[in-house]
Amino acid sequence: MANRESLNLNAEKIKELVEVFYQNLLQEQYFKDTFKARGVDLNLLKSRQQSFILALIMDDTEVNANHQQQVQTRHSFNTSPENAHIWIRVMEESMEEISLDETIRTKLLTKMRMLMKTIVRD
Ligand code: HEM
Numbered sequence: 001m002a003n004r005e006s007l008n009l010n011a012e013k014i015k016e017l018v019e020v021f022y023q024n025l026l027q028e029q030y031f032k033d034t035f036k037a038r039g040v041d042l043n044l045l046k047s048r049q050q051s052f053i054l055a056l057i058m059d060d061t062e063v064n065a066n067h068q069q070q071v072q073t074r075h076s077f078n079t080s081p082e083n084a085h086i087w088i089r090v091m092e093e094s095m096e097e098i099s100l101d102e103t104i105r106t107k108l109l110t111k112m113r114m115l116m117k118t119i120v121r122d
Contacts, residue, residue, distance in 0.1 A: 010057055011050075013100060018050045021094040028086055056111050057104055063114060071115045078121035088113065 022042065025031045035042070056067065091112060095105050 014053050018046050023088045034067050072118050084116050084120045085098040
């Protein structure tokens with residue numbers, strides 16, 4: 001239920017998830033290089049990713065065109081299935097690392113896998 005208390009709890013937990021996720025993702029050479037080459041502002045990215053993930057949790061529609069649009073716009077480059085696999089694996093491991101609630105975990109991973117399809121070149 002998206003009441004104020006659950007929102008606060010989620011926000012804290014998702015902040016932790018995003019911190020751990022990018023720390024882990026940057027251990028992967030491709031992501032380290034890509035972020036560097038694009039001059040990504042990591043703090044800005046983390047704060048946007050945090051808002052985005054919270055929006056995914058709060059949203060009960062299966063496919064949300066706005067979310068798809070946002071992911072497509074910010075990933076004008078295409079990526080390979082291998083890199084997509086690494087991103088999702090690191091996300092799963094980070095969720096495990098912070099013991100994220102199972103229901104939220106499943107909901108997020110389902111949506112993230114769907115969103116990933118919009119930026120992967122087969
Ligand atoms: C291999 C897959 C992916 C790569 C290489 C990648 C890479 C990046 C990069 C480089 C940025 C920074 C963009 C910029 O400011 O220039 C970014 C931003 C972002 N990515 Fe990804 N990403 C991947 C997958 C995903 C997926 C599956 C999602 C969906 C949950 C996602 C959500 C976001 C969000 C929300 C932002 C911030 C958007 C904004 O600034 O408004 N990414 N990503």
